[in-house]
Amino acid sequence: MxxxxxxxxxxxxxxxxxxxxxxxxxxxxxxxxxxxxxxxxxxxxxxxxxxxxxxxLEPYIKFSTTYLGLGIDRAAVCYSIKTGFIVDAGSAITMDLMSNNIHLGGFILPGITTTLNSLKKISNRLDKPLNSQIDLDCIPQKTADAISYGIIKPIILLVEELSNDKPIYFTGGDGEFLSRFFKNAIYDRALIFRGMLKAIDENKEIIC
Amino acid sequence: MxxxxxxxxxxxxxxxxxxxxxxxxxxxxxxxxxxxxxxxxxxxxxxxxxxxxxxxLEPYIKFSTTYLGLGIDRAAVCYSIKTGFIVDAGSAITMDLMSNNIHLGGFILPGITTTLNSLKKISNRLDKPLNSQIDLDCIPQKTADAISYGIIKPIILLVEELSNDKPIYFTGGDGEFLSRFFKNAIYDRALIFRGMLKAIDENKEIIC
Missing domain, CATH: 3.30.420.40 (ATPase, nucleotide binding domain)
Incomplete structure (x- = not known):
């Protein structure tokens, strides 16, 4: 299939x-x-x-939500998880909360590359690559670290603040990298396809 | 003067x-x-x-720091504060920690308008204005709120996490708006000029 x-x-x-x-x-x-x-x-x-x-498959990816305008790609990712906090880290980063197959809401921030590019446009002095080895327990002492810290630390604080005791799932191009900052996070590149497979499985008679 | x-x-x-x-x-x-x-x-x-x-005035704005490459504008703002957590919110947002006239470090994120513009470029669906009235205690239920939450909430979490018990100072174009999310924050549009005035005051014989 x-x-x-x-x-x-x-x-x-x-x-x-x-x-x-x-x-x-x-x-x-x-x-x-x-x-x-x-x-x-x-x-x-x-x-x-x-x-x-x-x-x-869009007509078959349906769950309870009061969120208006959830993109079908984001919906498919959420559809794959019964209960959890989901971070899809691509050109934008979406974070969504699922509880017993109900979508409780979510929010959006620019992705890592998007943020690096937007800083670069402000000034050449801010044109630095991400330092993936940055120590987040120390306040930065140079521009490259200051930028990397400003990208990664807010993501970590948001996940810590909002995931509560729910399982944390990462997907998307930067998902594997970001998942490393959490002890118990699950990285799954195929989350969106699991949502699509679930929709097919639940609607076999109609779809196949 | x-x-x-x-x-x-x-x-x-x-x-x-x-x-x-x-x-x-x-x-x-x-x-x-x-x-x-x-x-x-x-x-x-x-x-x-x-x-x-x-x-x-650049030669006269000097304080103890191990930070490499601190811009002179950011240095002047820090120079105005003996002890505090300083947020300068313009096209980029810088956050810096001062303790007894020593600069402990700082970091950088894209400013509010920069972030809105970077999201707009990803997709027309993300072309939304900031909702300045957003309720940050509820997880968002529509795209405009999801974007506003994704901009404001990380800033608040960073300030809460890093300011400790130090006074919090806001300056820059979005400083007044952001300061409203904190009970005891001080907004001062002229922080950078206070740093410059301090440098002049401390070097009167040489400069004037």
């Missing part, structure tokens, strides 16, 4: 526990030879996705 | 407790009729500032 998470710049596939990506331009030329179960936040692919070989 | 804080896009003046600004292009055409005591982070004004009517 072939799954696909379609973003604005990349389409990411999942099959038999393997994950790979295509640029959207290449995805446009992709001619699948089996059904592609997908979710998409890309509004410019309607012509391609109208082909019956593409099956949109 | 006329003071001036020269940045990359703006020069800000202080005289008799009044503060006003000039764009750098207009500052280039400015012909002072009295001495201008200044600090500058702008490397492109050497021709203008070489005139004797401009007096650089």
């Amino acid at each position: 072939l799954l696909c998470d379609i973003g604005n710049t990349t389409a990411t596939f999942y099959k038999d526990r393997k994950i790979w990506s295509l640029d959207i331009d290449k995805f446009r030329l992709f001619t699948p030879d089996e059904k592609v179960y997908y979710i998409s936040v890309n509004d410019n692919l309607e012509d391609i996705l109208s082909n019956d070989i593409f099956v949109n | 006329l003071l001036c804080d020269i940045g990359n896009t703006t020069a800000t003046f202080y005289k008799d407790r009044k503060i006003w600004s000039l764009d750098i292009d207009k500052f280039r055409l400015f012909t002072p009729d009295e001495k201008v005591y200044y600090i500058s982070v702008n490397d492109n004004l050497e021709d203008i500032l070489s005139n004797d009517i401009f007096v650089n």
